[in-house]
Amino acid sequence: MPLSLPRRRAAAFALALTGCASLFASAAHAGDWPERPITLVAPFTPGGTTDIVARAIAVQLQQQLGQTVIVENKPGAGGTLGAGVVARARPDGYTLLLANVGHAAAGVLYKNLPYDFERDMTQITTVANVPNVLVVAKNLPVNNVRELLAYAKAHPNDINYGSAGIGTTQHLSAELLKKQTGIPALHVPFKGAAPMMTDLIGGRLTFALDSAASAAAQINGGGVKPLAVTSLTRTRFLPDVPTLDESGVPGYQMTTWYSLAGPKDLPPAITDRIYRAVRAAMDDPGMRKALDSMAADPGGMEPAKFQAFVHQETLRWTDLARDWDNAN
Structure with a gap:
């Protein structure tokens, strides 16, 4: 049976009160x-x-x-x-x-x-x-980005790079590098940056674009060689390492x-x-x-x-x- 006008108004008022009570309860909860x-x-x-x-x-x-x-x-x-x-x-x-x-x-x-x-x-x-840094194993016969690009093009079937997984910053950074330089490189995903770095140090990977934070210990310890950073300007944390932009990959930027x-x-x-x-x-x-x-x-x-x-x-x-x- 349809509600009368007064009853409809009363029901609407009760519903509004319920909504206000929920709102106040939510606000109180957020406040606590x-x-x-x-x-x-x-x-x-x-x-x-x-x-x-x-x-x-x-x-x-x-x-x-x-x-x-x-x-x-x-x-x-x-x-x-x-x-x-x-x-x-x-x-x-x-x-x-x-x-x-x-x-x-x-x-x-x-x-x-x-x-x-x-x-x-x-x-x-x-x-x-955090900027990423392009690093290679210490025994790889390259010392700068141009040498790495030349090495990759001379050994198209032997180049790979590591990442902490598909879609991670290491993966995206490397794919952007590949897109802008045309170098061939096989993607090898890991379940994190630490195991990836272990394989890079062991020479089982050609290069990686790891975060400066994650790679710092191995850079300082001599386990890997830094070739370039991915920001458009040099980072104060690695002041002697050039950017990819100034290393022959113009416009490259990834932070x-x-x-x-x-x-x-x-x-x-x-x-x-x-x-x-x-x-x-x-x-x-x-x-x-x-x-x-x-x-x-x-x-x-x-x-x-x-x-x-x-x-x-x-x-x-x-x-x-x-x-x-x-x-x-």
């Missing part, structure tokens, strides 16, 4: 957050740059938020397994992702992903920006960004709380020292600007990933 430990998923193996950045920012978040932050490594499929865990988590701020630029292209390279990095994730802010992301529909109040905690961390002397040790520049981009940045990066790297996918 965090009330228990936070899990920060690092989607690669321990020892690589993503893991290093995750552990550095976890220490700062603990200090800023007054709650334990647990780094949980979930490697596999170029970081998409860990990202999938976060995408499926409740949007309550207790499960976060240490993402990187590789996640922007993963939708092309990994078929049937159960999530979309833009659509199903809340992009919070950047944590660090690895690391960021925090959460599940879709993360409450704005929690997103802002995390962003403000990261901003405060960027001014902390301990975090600055940690970033310097990783050859990283500080992050802290505003959430709205970072969301737009991720969209542009997704368009850029998706095109490159699609070219690679079609060729393979």
Whole structure:
């Protein structure tokens, strides 16, 4: 039987009250957050740059938020397994992702992903920006980029490069190098940067484009030779290493960004709380020292600007990933 006008008004009023109560409850919950430990998923193996950045920012978040932050490594499929865990988590701020630029292209390279990095994730802010560095094994008979390109073209069937997985920054960097130079090179994916570096040192790989942070120890120890960095300007952390742009690959640019992301529909109040905690961390002397040790520049981009940045990066790297996918 249809409701009378007064009853319809009463029902609508009750529904509005219910909505307001839910809104106030959500706001109160966000205001109390965090009330228990936070899990920060690092989607690669321990020892690589993503893991290093995750552990550095976890220490700062603990200090800023007054709650334990647990780094949980979930490697596999170029970081998409860990990202999938976060995408499926409740949007309550207790499960976060240490993402990187590789996640922007993963939708092309990994078929049937159960999530979309833009659509199903809340992009919070950047944590660090790190240039990659082109490195070769110490026994490879090349000492600069031009010699490497000549060597690759003279040995087209013997050239390979390593990465921490399909769609990772090492993979994208190398494919961009191949696209701009025309050199042949077989991609050998690993489950993280650490095992990749082990094979490069052992001479089983020709080259790699690893992050400056991850490669620094082996560069300093003489295990690998640095030929060029991927930023348009030289990094203060490797001032004697030229850029690819000045080494005969004009216009080459690739900087690895690391960021925090959460599940879709993360409450704005929690997103802002995390962003403000990261901003405060960027001014902390301990975090600055940690970033310097990783050859990283500080992050802290505003959430709205970072969301737009991720969209542009997704368009850029998706095109490159699609070219690679079609060729393979």
